[in-house]
Amino acid sequence: MMGRQEALQAPLFYAFNLEAHVPVNHLLRGIDRFLDLSELHTHLAPHYSHTGRPSIDPALLIRMLIVGYCFGIRSERRLCEEVHLNLAYRWFCRLGLEDSVPDHSTFSKNRHGRFRDNETLRFVFETVLDRCLAEGLVGGEGFAIDASVIKADASRQHGIPRTQAQWDRDQPLTRSVREYLAALDAAEPTTKPPKNVSLTDPAARWTAAPGGPAFYAYSTNYLIDTQAGIVMDVEATPAHRTEEVEATRIMIERVEQRLDIKPTHLIGDTAYGTAPLLGWLVDEKTIEPHVPVWDKSERTDGTFSRRDFEWHESEDEYRCPAGNPLRSRQRRSQKPTHITKDDTIIYRARTRDCAVCPMKPTCCPNTPMRKIARQRHEAARDVARQLAKTQRYAESRKQRKKVEMLFAHLKRILKLDRLRLRGLSGARDEFLMAATAQNLRRMAQWLTPKAPIAGKLITT
Helix, strand or coil, rough: CCCCCCCCCCCCCCCCCHHHHCCCCCCCCHHHCCCCCCCCHHHHHHCCCCCCCCCHHHHHHHHHHHHHHHCCCHHHHHHHHHHHHHHHHHHHCCCCCCCCCCCCHHHHHHHHHHHHCCCCHHHHHHHHHHHHHHCCCCCCCCEEEEEEEECCCHHHHEEEEEEHCCCCCCCCHHHHHHHHHHHHHHHCCCCCCCCCCEEECCEEEEEEECCCEEEEEEEEEEEECCCCCCEEEEEEEECCCHHHHHHHHHHHHHHHHHCCCCCCCCEHHHHHHHHHHHHHHHHHHEEEECCCCCCCCCCCCCCHHHHHHHHHHHHHEECCCCEEEEHHHHHHHHEEEEECCCCEHHHHHHHHHHHHCCCCCCCCCCCCEEEEEEECCCCHHHHHHHHCCCHHHHHHHHHHHHHHHHHHHHCCCCCEEECCCHHHHHHEEEEEEHHHHHHHHHHHCCCCCCCCCCCECCCC
């Protein structure tokens, strides 16, 4: 029969235990086990006044941000509502049933103020990373590098040519524009200026990297340890390949300086197979580059490619298939080595050798002599080519998928496919918090004992 809920008189007193209402296998219990913010107040102490009204506990704001990034709650207004209603979120944030939740505007004031002025979010990221090391999740032998394009909070219809972009510095400007103009004044640009600029977020780069219509975007660059997929460092850059490659050096040196960890090999795709980066890895850092070489010397017109010429290191020359030498100009004149603007050295055959050579139609049919451009870091490129033939290289190509899985998780589960904060600093804050959430989730899922099933305790 159909039952009815009887409306009885409400009791005068309640005994409510918030701890008992959070499931033992809830993700936040595992995250809370590995999140230690005891040093946060010491880190922020110089930025708070010793007089006046007490402010909101920064640890509470960090915990709320972690909840938002772990569960894909992108809106700060909605995050405050969810923490107010969800018992597990209240428990994780150390809030009682009668404690009030901070207003959403508090997040903006702290993110753009104290948190950003003293690198608080990087401090939290590094604190979580230290715990990953303490738990043995970091092997420190193999690192993988990759970048993923994230849409900026800028409309693609509101962009204008860079030459037409003008801002009146005497008028109030948005934070993202102020940061962009300050960066232009502080340093010389290292890359070619973009053709289109967004008036709302000028630091974002106009790109069509994923294919399809172009849009304004930033790149999140991950350096991960391949043992458990822990994010060792993260760097935000405009969506441009040159800056993504440069971020590799920044992250490797930062990890080595702070943690004294240098990998034996670095895994990446072809975008990281440029000659300068390979030279830096092999010659300066002694790191094996498990990276395909970025090489466009292969010819498709039926003539000899560079690989058909034999390099003689001791003689500093190439030998063509007919056995004739190709030497650089400075070899003949005994002048200092001339390096072109493309960072190459030109090796030329003698005109008289090519004129009588029977192989000229398949070597240089349209020029009087054959020329070969050799990269200044060609020796490092040869090291990468030899490593590509080993079994270790084949295994590392499979491990590279771990960083791609993190990007898929970032966009599909954490919902970070479009930024909410503007400017390069805003992108940096969002990427740091997302990487922190991913490391916490990884520790919680790998190291937290699972709930008992049929009298057995299952652990991962």
